[in-house]
Amino acid sequence: MSHNKYTPATDRYSNSVGYQACGKSGLQLPNISLGLWHNFGDVDDADEALKMIQFAFDHGITHFDLANNYGTPFGSAEKNFGKILKEHFSSHRDEMIISSKAGHQMWDGPYGDGGSRKYLMASLNQSLHRLKLDYVDIFYSHRYDENTPLEETMGALSDMVKQGKALYVGISKYPTDKAREAYRILRENGTPCLINQDRYNIFTRDIEQSVLPLAEENGVGMIAFSPLAQGMLSDKYLNGIPENSRAAHSYGFLQKSQLTPERFEQIRKLNEIAAQREQTLAQMALAWCLHQPTVNSVIIGTSSVKQLKDNIDALKNSAFSDDELWRIGELGA
Numbered sequence: 356m357s358h359n360k361y362t363p364a365t366d367r368y369s370n371s372v373g374y375q376a377c378g379k380s381g382l383q384l385p386n387i388s389l390g391l392w393h394n395f396g397d398v399d400d401a402d403e404a405l406k407m408i409q410f411a412f413d414h415g416i417t418h419f420d421l422a423n424n425y426g427t428p429f430g431s432a433e434k435n436f437g438k439i440l441k442e443h444f445s446s447h448r449d450e451m452i453i454s455s456k457a458g459h460q461m462w463d464g465p466y467g468d469g470g471s472r473k474y475l476m477a478s479l480n481q482s483l484h485r486l487k488l489d490y491v492d493i494f495y496s497h498r499y500d501e502n503t504p505l506e507e508t509m510g511a512l513s514d515m516v517k518q519g520k521a522l523y524v525g526i527s528k529y530p531t532d533k534a535r536e537a538y539r540i541l542r543e544n545g546t547p548c549l550i551n552q553d554r555y556n557i558f559t560r561d562i563e564q565s566v567l568p569l570a571e572e573n574g575v576g577m578i579a580f581s582p583l584a585q586g587m588l589s590d591k592y593l594n595g596i597p598e599n600s601r602a603a604h605s606y607g608f609l610q611k612s613q614l615t616p617e618r619f620e621q622i623r624k625l626n627e628i629a630a631q632r633e634q635t636l637a638q639m640a641l642a643w644c645l646h647q648p649t650v651n652s653v654i655i656g657t658s659s660v661k662q663l664k665d666n667i668d669a670l671k672n673s674a675f676s677d678d679e680l681w682r683i684g685e686l687g688a
């Protein structure tokens with residue numbers, strides 16, 4: 356890892372990705388946020404990870420999304436990011452929105468998974484320790500847990516805010532009826548839900564009819580994860596599965612089986628539309644997500660500064676004609 360002194364670009368806010376309010380809150384999020392699910396763990400290239408964080412911040416990407424179980428092994432993304440923060444960003448903490456989550460399996464035994472108060476509270480303390488922080492900006496319940504009453508999960512989130520360990524709270528991947536309940540409970544607790552994080556991309560649009568309108572109705576912000584369908588919506592898989600790709604790694608979450616012949620064909624045709632728009636497919640896919648007015652930010656994952664740069668340039672062409680939207684809609688279905 357480089358120990359050269361890092362000085363952020365002075366034009367990071369004037370020459371930036373731009374910001375929009377998160378739902379009805381006063382918090383502005385960058386149009387593009389950076390997620391550390393893959394590519395920032397102990398199995399990944401530490402120098403490239405540092406360069407990506409710095410490049411992101413230099414371009415106004417102020418929001419970094421983590422979770423207890425990010426990185427291989429679990430927890431290593433928070434640990435590595437904590438080290439980067441301490442060494443390079445200690446005087447910029449107040450310019451950053453750092454989120455974490457708990458909800459999926461993290462440690463053995465009955466208290467390392469789900470939505471119990473016991474798990475969420477312990478996990479946040481562990482995350483703060485790994486990140487070397489006093490508080491996170493956003494803490495999420497990472498998934499709905501049918502074995503825990505929502506009052507308990509939401510009560511734990513509300514108490515994190517009251518204890519000063521999280522400034523805001525959010526939910527992720529909740530079924531619509533449970534999201535509605537969660538919004539109500541959090542409001543009644545005096546800690547309204549800031550944000551809902553869900554999967555949204557050209558290939559996965561089911562939240563359009565349910566989760567998105569409900570968030571809007573409740574003044575809750577929406578942030579889209581996997582906007583590139585883990586890389587399928589890029590030029591990465593145009594000619595098969597390259598060796599250095601998420602689908603090829605044994606520890607990646609994109610399965611080779613997801614790349615069916617039909618998927619390859621859709622990717623090729625979407626790539627043609629992107630080329631007509633003089634964009635890469637990744638750029639078109641990100642612009643397409645942001646074209647949805649309820650989406651306040653997209654969380655991208657990148658494995659190189661080159662990809663990050665490519666993705667930031669998506670914002671140069673974010674308008675779509677009705678014809679383009681129709682053609683993309685036909686291919687994404």
Ligand SMILES: NC(=O)c1ccc[n+]([C@@H]2O[C@H](COP(=O)([O-])OP(=O)(O)OC[C@H]3O[C@@H](n4cnc5c(N)ncnc54)[C@H](OP(=O)(O)O)[C@@H]3O)[C@@H](O)[C@H]2O)c1
Pocket residue numbers: 389390391392393394420421497527528552553579580581582583584585586587589590591599600601602637654655656657658661662663665666
């Ligand atoms: N709440 C949840 O349950 C949940 C679930 C999933 C993700 N998330 C969040 O969302 C973030 C993003 O998810 P994701 O990593 O699946 O996002 P994604 O942006 O859909 O996929 C990222 C992958 O796409 C490829 N890629 C990115 N830019 C590219 C470009 N310009 N050209 C070619 N390939 C490109 C890279 O693959 P290669 O590595 O193959 O190069 C990269 O690792 C996560 O880090 C996490 O913060 C949240």
